[in-house]
Amino acid sequence: MVPVNYYIVLSAILFxxxxxxxxxxxxxxxxxxxxxxMLNAANLxxxxxxxxxxxxxxxxxxxxxxxxxxxxxxxxxxxxVEIFKSKRSIDVDQMSSLKG
Amino acid sequence: MHLAETVNSGFFxxxxxxxxxxxxxxxxxxxxxxxxxxTMIGTVASLASGAAFVISVLLAYSVSVNHGEVVRWxxxxxxxxxxxxxxxxxxxxxxxxxxxxxxxxxxxxxxxxAIGYMHEDVRxxxxxxxxxxxxxxxxxxxxxxxxxxxxxxxxxxxxGWEGVGLCSFLLIGFxxxxxxxxxxxxxxxxxxxxxxxxxxxxxxxxxxxxxIMFWAxxxxxxxxxxEAAQHxxxxxxxxxxxxMLIGVAGKSAQIxxxxxxxxxxxxPTPVSALIHAATMVTAGVYLITRSAELYTLVPQAQYxxxxxxxxxxxxxxxxxxGQYDIKKVLAYSTISQLGFMVAAVGMGxxxxxxxxxxxxxxxxxxxFLSAGSVILGLERGHHHAExxxxxxxxxxxxxxxxxxxxxxxxxxxxxxxxxxMRNMGGMRKTMPVTFWLYMIGTLALAGIVPxxxxxxxxxxxxxxxxxxxxxxxxxxxxxxxxxxxxxRQIWMVFFGEPRHAAAAHAEESPRVITVPLMVxxxxxxxxxxxxxxxxxxxxxxHWLEYTLHEVEALPLNLGVAGISTVLALLAIAASWYIYxxxxxxxxxxxxxxxxxxxxxxxxxxxxxxxxxxxxxxxxPFAKISQFLxxxxxxxxxxxxxxxxxIAGTYNWVSNIALNRYAxxxxxxxxxxxxxxxxxxxxxxxxxxxxxxxxxxxxSVLLGVVLIVGYLILK
Numbered sequence: 001m002v003p004v005n006y007y008i009v010l011s012a013i014l015f016x017x018x019x020x021x022x023x024x025x026x027x028x029x030x031x032x033x034x035x036x037x038m039l040n041a042a043n044l045x046x047x048x049x050x051x052x053x054x055x056x057x058x059x060x061x062x063x064x065x066x067x068x069x070x071x072x073x074x075x076x077x078x079x080x081v082e083i084f085k086s087k088r089s090i091d092v093d094q095m096s097s098l099k100g
Numbered sequence: 101m102h103l104a105e106t107v108n109s110g111f112f113x114x115x116x117x118x119x120x121x122x123x124x125x126x127x128x129x130x131x132x133x134x135x136x137x138x139t140m141i142g143t144v145a146s147l148a149s150g151a152a153f154v155i156s157v158l159l160a161y162s163v164s165v166n167h168g169e170v171v172r173w174x175x176x177x178x179x180x181x182x183x184x185x186x187x188x189x190x191x192x193x194x195x196x197x198x199x200x201x202x203x204x205x206x207x208x209x210x211x212x213x214a215i216g217y218m219h220e221d222v223r224x225x226x227x228x229x230x231x232x233x234x235x236x237x238x239x240x241x242x243x244x245x246x247x248x249x250x251x252x253x254x255x256x257x258x259x260g261w262e263g264v265g266l267c268s269f270l271l272i273g274f275x276x277x278x279x280x281x282x283x284x285x286x287x288x289x290x291x292x293x294x295x296x297x298x299x300x301x302x303x304x305x306x307x308x309x310x311x312i313m314f315w316a317x318x319x320x321x322x323x324x325x326x327e328a329a330q331h332x333x334x335x336x337x338x339x340x341x342x343x344m345l346i347g348v349a350g351k352s353a354q355i356x357x358x359x360x361x362x363x364x365x366x367x368p369t370p371v372s373a374l375i376h377a378a379t380m381v382t383a384g385v386y387l388i389t390r391s392a393e394l395y396t397l398v399p400q401a402q403y404x405x406x407x408x409x410x411x412x413x414x415x416x417x418x419x420x421x422g423q424y425d426i427k428k429v430l431a432y433s434t435i436s437q438l439g440f441m442v443a444a445v446g447m448g449x450x451x452x453x454x455x456x457x458x459x460x461x462x463x464x465x466x467x468f469l470s471a472g473s474v475i476l477g478l479e480r481g482h483h484h485a486e487x488x489x490x491x492x493x494x495x496x497x498x499x500x501x502x503x504x505x506x507x508x509x510x511x512x513x514x515x516x517x518x519x520x521m522r523n524m525g526g527m528r529k530t531m532p533v534t535f536w537l538y539m540i541g542t543l544a545l546a547g548i549v550p551x552x553x554x555x556x557x558x559x560x561x562x563x564x565x566x567x568x569x570x571x572x573x574x575x576x577x578x579x580x581x582x583x584x585x586x587x588r589q590i591w592m593v594f595f596g597e598p599r600h601a602a603a604a605h606a607e608e609s610p611r612v613i614t615v616p617l618m619v620x621x622x623x624x625x626x627x628x629x630x631x632x633x634x635x636x637x638x639x640x641x642h643w644l645e646y647t648l649h650e651v652e653a654l655p656l657n658l659g660v661a662g663i664s665t666v667l668a669l670l671a672i673a674a675s676w677y678i679y680x681x682x683x684x685x686x687x688x689x690x691x692x693x694x695x696x697x698x699x700x701x702x703x704x705x706x707x708x709x710x711x712x713x714x715x716x717x718x719x720p721f722a723k724i725s726q727f728l729x730x731x732x733x734x735x736x737x738x739x740x741x742x743x744x745x746i747a748g749t750y751n752w753v754s755n756i757a758l759n760r761y762a763x764x765x766x767x768x769x770x771x772x773x774x775x776x777x778x779x780x781x782x783x784x785x786x787x788x789x790x791x792x793x794x795x796x797x798x799s800v801l802l803g804v805v806l807i808v809g810y811l812i813l814k
Contacts, residue, residue: 024794095791095793096792099789
């Protein structure tokens with residue numbers, strides 16, 4: 001059986017890739033994918049710990065996260081479509097009209 | 101404290117309705133008075149008072165079948181503080197039922213009389229809308245009087261005591277914007293205020309007596325106070341009884357507080373009869389009788405009370421001789437007769453005092469109401485004569501506006517005073533029924549056999565002759581004057597020739613006025629049987645014995661009775677010699693003035709007591725008030741303290757400490773500086789808000805890293 005540490009390290013790597021993607025990319029779709037990557041890194045950690053402590057609660061949590069992520073994708077994609085309609089671009093740096 | 105004993109037989113449960121029946125009557129008139137006819141208003145009020153009378157009769161019957169057992173009927177809890185337990189309890193015993201019978205019985209007759217009297221009075225004074233108000237006040241008075249006589253503690257009695265004082269005030273000032281002649285003036289309302297304020301002085305004495313009682317005995321309830329008084333120091337009882345005497349002097353118009361009662365005649369005549377002759381003013385006599393067990397403990401107090409009453413009786417009787425106003429004569433007569441009662445209860449002759457209270461209620465109410473009938477007859481005659489006069493000289497239009505003119509004070513001729521006996525004369529012929537009724541009242545008051553006044557007065561005189569010779573002589577002389585001034589009144593009002601056109605045209609009063617008078621006249625004739633001085637006829641004595649325990653039943657003393665009868669007859673003869681033989685003519689000086697110049701002038705001017713009080717009390721009081729208002733309040737507090745000290749200091753401080761320099765350089769600089777700092781700080785903070793989502797995300801990441809790092813490394 002693969003030790004749990006491997007899963008945690010993998011999860012951390014995936015999460016970090018997601019964070020870097022959100023911070024450095026300007027394409028809204030890519031940022032969106034990076035966010036999904038972070039969510040699934042968390043899911044992986046949940047499932048790993050769930051099997052270690054022999055409890056289903058972690059797995060149940062994952063189901064919630066997947067459901068919420070699906071809803072988030074629906075809302076997020078709708079927003080991106082609307083932004084594209086008004087700005088003809090999905091570059092997030094152009095959406096800075098709330099600057100102080 | 102024991103609660104009301106349970107009584108199986110009798111009508112004691114009706115006791116609260118003594119108060120509620122008149123209250124119901126007054127509420128009906130208060131709510132529907134504007135829509136009811138005058139007859140309906142009067143009927144409702146009379147029925148309410150009549151119901152109280154019926155209840156009084158039933159209660160008296162219940163007391164007699166229970167052999168005088170004191171029944172205390174608790175209606176409601178009133179004040180419960182610590183050990184003080186005060187309840188609204190009705191005390192039904194032979195003494196209180198006697199008072200209830202007098203108040204509601206005479207009261208009901210006066211209600212009926214007032215239906216007719218006020219009908220004309222409101223028309224003479226041009227304000228028909230005030231009819232209902234009069235009966236509301238009368239019913240309120242009956243209710244308050246019932247609280248007074250049925251209360252089971254001194255405090256409950258005091259509630260009624262103040263209540264009747266209020267009703268007295270309201271009714272004396274019933275025509276508050278007029279004077280007694282119907283001209284616009286504050287005379288009537290001043291009379292009302294005088295009555296109220298003088299009574300306040302008396303009430304103050306009563307209150308102090310009650311405070312001492314509570315301080316010494318811890319209770320206001322009659323039985324508890326009497327019980328505790330048996331073991332108390334005589335000094336305390338003496339203080340209580342003497343302070344109580346001040347209250348009695350106020351309410352029952354004794355020296356030195358009698359001055360309000362003559363002025364109280366400003367009220368309509370039924371009020372004078374009901375409140376200021378028959379019932380309210382006897383409350384003081386009732387109070388002393390109720391407190392018999394306190395007074396009998398201190399002979400000094402008894403002596404002072406008896407002397408106060410006797411001196412008042414004589415003093416007021418001499419003033420009555422010199423009065424021209426028909427109601428003022430009766431007012432001073434009332435003070436004098438109240439003096440008889442107070443002297444009687446002061447001597448410990450409580451039965452004689454109560455007996456005189458009852459008979460006096462009959463014949464003095466009769467006299468006042470007959471006087472009211474005379475006044476109305478004269479007013480009618482005046483209108484009649486005026487009308488005839490006016491028709492001869494002016495057109496009709498002028499007359500219609502005439503009364504209004506008089507009310508507004510524009511009357512060009514002298515104002516006719518229907519109360520002045522100098523305007524009367526010969527009314528025996530024009531008002532025969534009233535004449536005979538007045539005669540009966542006069543004979544009863546003068547004490548002629550066999551009228552009621554004789555028996556009660558002689559009982560007082562007899563007691564006085566046995567115990568207090570000084571009081572006996574004072575009262576005998578007062579009785580002489582009583583017969584004299586009543587004789588004078590009869591000769592001046594009813595005999596001789598009319599001295600004024602109004603007297604010649606006077607008309608007899610309608611039956612609604614004369615019938616209640618006839619009932620009172622019958623009572624004045626036969627009232628003596630209540631307590632005849634013969635073996636087996638001491639009815640009132642036996643009746644009151646239930647409450648007063650020790651009652652002296654005196655036999656008839658022919659010497660005392662004979663002397664007083666001879667004195668009365670002599671006085672009437674003297675009055676005939678002076679006033680009856682040669683009739684007073686219009687504009688003539690009173691014949692007594694020629695014979696007894698100084699005495700008569702003194703009596704005419706009420707021995708200058710009002711002037712004396714004015715000089716030694718009212719004027720200094722007004723000056724002190726003026727001083728306090730002008731010098732202390734206005735000049736010291738307002739001008740000096742507020743304006744100079746406080747406002748001046750404030751202005752000075754603001755000028756010196758808060759001048760332009762300090763304001764602009766100090767306070768403004770602080771305020772502006774705060775604003776500048778805030779703006780500078782915000783320009784720095786504004787740079788964070790750059791609008792780039794990714795930089796916000798970086799901030800979130802850094803925050804998370806910081807927090808998680810802290811949690812891990814902690």
